Ligand SMILES: Nc1ncnc2c1ncn2[C@@H]1O[C@H](COP(=O)(O)OP(=O)(O)O)[C@@H](O)[C@H]1O
């Protein structure tokens with residue numbers, strides 16, 4: 256089983272002419288966890304990842320895998336798998352041949368090609384020219400490329416863009432599985448909600464600068480959190496809440512109770528003999544604090 | 556070293572997994588076969604009297620002094636066919652920029668100089684293969700027709716086979732020049748326009764213009780097409796221009812072509828290949 260390496264960004268800056276795309280960015284990404292690299296469009300995520308992969312030269316700073324720069328890795332595809340945003344295929348080449356070219360370049364056995372195509376659910380389209388692929392299929396092919404060398408580190412730029420709901424569910428499980436196997440998983444997104452269910456840690460940037468860094472729960476700072484609760488007998492539930500002095504409003508999926516403690520509501524309902532059909536903490540607080548962090552959520 | 560060999564194998568796979576190579580090869584064979592065959596019919600017909608000189612406007616007078624027809628016809632492979640290896644070389648590099656395949660390429664082989672070197676080696680071999688295809692057309696069809704007319708096609712003359720070998724070398728170098736042009740001008744459309752305009756229009760005119768004066772003719776010898784014809788040792792083009800300066804030796808012509816390929820590739824590496832891939 257491949258083991259993940261620590262990714263380290265150290266004082267990375269990048270200027271494109273007059274534009275500062277990334278400014279003095281430092282953070283680490285640990286193996287065995289899924290790290291969400293978040294920020295609005297234009298925040299500098301793609302640029303940072305391309306610097307990490309040696310595709311873009313940093314104006315200053317270093318980015319390494321276990322202390323080694325990408326271009327100094329003896330077996331790059333076997334160490335780091337990357338899927339970047341853009342569609343990087345020759346439209347006239349089949350998926351099998353596309354991957355075959357890079358399997359040859361990396362000295363990987365040809366059997367890996369069909370293995371990874373099967374893994375991402377494209378085996379049936381292996382011989383089809385990529386030009387006819389849908390956006391979702393291209394995303395999967397990009398992922399297949401990343402998996403080709405069975406690497407210990409995965410670097411994925413907006414992998415959820417363009418996937419259908421089934422694909423989104425699949426990739427979330429996939430990211431969790433990869434981290435559970437001990438790999439390092441760095442995945443970027445401009446939407447927290449897109450990756451919220453899969454990430455352990457978050458690194459948030461805006462305008463090229465680091466804004467926030469920590470476990471996902473560190474975003475959960477909303478003191479006035481709410482709990483959604485509902486019952487087949489909503490009137491009885493409302494009466495029980497009123498009796499207990501807990502204020503609430505009526506929301507789309509139930510009653511929005513002004514408490515951050517679901518257990519308290521469960522206890523109240525039990526005492527009052529009211530059956531519950533819904534009981535969970537309102538999660539919108541994460542997205543709200545994310546938007547606050549990145550500056551009001553403009554351009555999201 | 557092993558990474559260089561793998562990179563070469565990958566570059567070969569890139570060429571042969573899209574349809575471009577055989578489309579170009581087919582057109583090359585057809586085009587050269589048609590021209591070589593057509594001229595072989597015309598000239599052998601005139602020489603053997605099957606076609607009366609009166610029916611040809613140019614008149615047969617100057618053709619009688621024209622001892623060695625076969626090399627001219629065989630050299631069509633390179634003197635006319637050279638645009639094909641340039642095109643496949645240029646498309647092999649500009650295609651990487653256009654389809655953004657530089658990203659997976661550089662991820663698999665982060666040493667960019669290794670990739671460009673592997674591409675050059677690969678295209679030298681592909682260009683040589685294109686040379687063989689073009690010669691199959693010019694020697695096979697042109698020579699076949701001359702033999703059918705009873706004209707000596709010089710197929711047993713070692714000079715003919717030296718010309719074939721030098722033509723293969725020229726075609727290989729042209730493909731490497733295409734790679735260099737592709738990194739120098741990464742825009743695919745611009746590259747194709749430059750190849751077609753230069754080979755079909757600009758250079759022939761320059762060569763013609765240069766040939767009128769002794770001193771410019773010497774400079775004109777260093778134009779890539781003139782150098783290529785010098786390397787091959789025969790060209791239809793030499794018949795159409797006034798006698799200027801003596802052409803370069805064959806090996807000088809080869810070195811001049813090699814020089815173009817190296818200069819274009821090295822400058823292209825600096826201006827596009829090693830730049831940010833965004
Ligand atoms: N090749 C480039 N030339 C000039 N500016 C660029 C280039 N690539 C990115 N930028 C700029 O850098 C900033 C960050 O872009 P990017 O890294 O793509 O952000 P993200 O991936 O977070 O959306 C943007 O302002 C963008 O316009």
Ligand SMILES: [Mg+2]
Nearest residue numbers: 300301302340
């Ligand atoms: Mg981006």
